[in-house]
Amino acid sequence: MAGYEAWNPSQRLQRITKLAQRPDWSPHLHGFLLDALSDRSLREVTRNNIANGLVRQHDRSAELVPLLLAMIDDERESTTWRVYAVQHAAAAITNGAAEQTRTTIDRLIDTANTHRDAIGATALMHLHRLAAVYPAAADILDGLIESRIDDATCPDIELTTALSVIAERGRERDRPATVRALSNASSDTVRRHAIAALGRIGSAEDEALIASYTTSDNRLITTAADAALATLRRRHTP
Structure with missing residues (x-):
């Protein structure tokens, strides 16, 4: 994007927020912002808006979901961003390939099982919201809930x-x-x-x-x- 490097953080946030409303990015813009999603020097709200825009695209990159899934367990990322990654990965599987959908649900299940924090809680909530459409999410949900209710810690x-x-x-x-x-x-x-x-x-x-x-x-x-x-x-x- 012309001038991107010269923009200050507020300008980047403002312009990316506006761009994120469009579902028809050019391939160049799509690729640029997919790369920018990994830039931890950006404000988290800016990265969040980039992710929103990437998820919204009609011609969504096949690289998006694997990138988000990798971020969930990346300890270099903040807890807040890893929670965002769970949210966006769950949103991005809509209309995705069957194999990618199964991979995402498996990762959400694993995240709910292994993270006893905001990250795991977010995965649990999104599994619930996916359960109506994806039986694989519904099948595991009861056990995940019971395990939390019965865990004194x-x-x-x-x-x-x-x-x-x-x-x-x-x-x-x-x-x-x-x-x-x-x-x-x-x-x-x-x-x-x-x-x-x-x-x-x-x-x-x-x-x-x-x-x-x-x-x-x-x-x-x-x-x-x-x-x-x-x-x-x-x-x-x-």
Whole structure:
């Protein structure tokens, strides 16, 4: 891109953000920005916008997904960027080749299994979102969620993500795991997510359990419990 080297960081961000809206880059621009995606001297928001643009292209480079997958486990990258790489890799498999799709899902599964942090939590959430379309993602999801619920050392970010997936899925069969998560919660953050999920999937008999949190000293807990009670009652009122 003419003048790119002379642009300051703000100019690069502004111009790349505008370019990222277009789905029809020229081959030259496509190649240039694919290379720029690996430039760790760029602001992460700029790299994120480059990735958004690359994913949006009608004629997407076959090199994009392998590059993003390599970044997930590249410890030279920041945790924030590795989370972005998970997000973009998941988005980029839409309309991709079957082999590349399977490779990406396998990597997301591996990432969810091996990273007990924001990176693994992001992989878990994207596996959930892919599960409706790709059976390979759905097949593994239950085990990944259960493993987090039953792991006493599981970080909050992973537990809350698992509970968010449970809430989004809205399946009553996830109720026992949700009750366990609430009973074993060691932080108010996890309690809040478990209460919210229970409101979405719980049975009428869970009303007393949720109501017991409406008198908590933590205002966020009481707010979550009040909302969950309202949701539960709507679901079970004839």
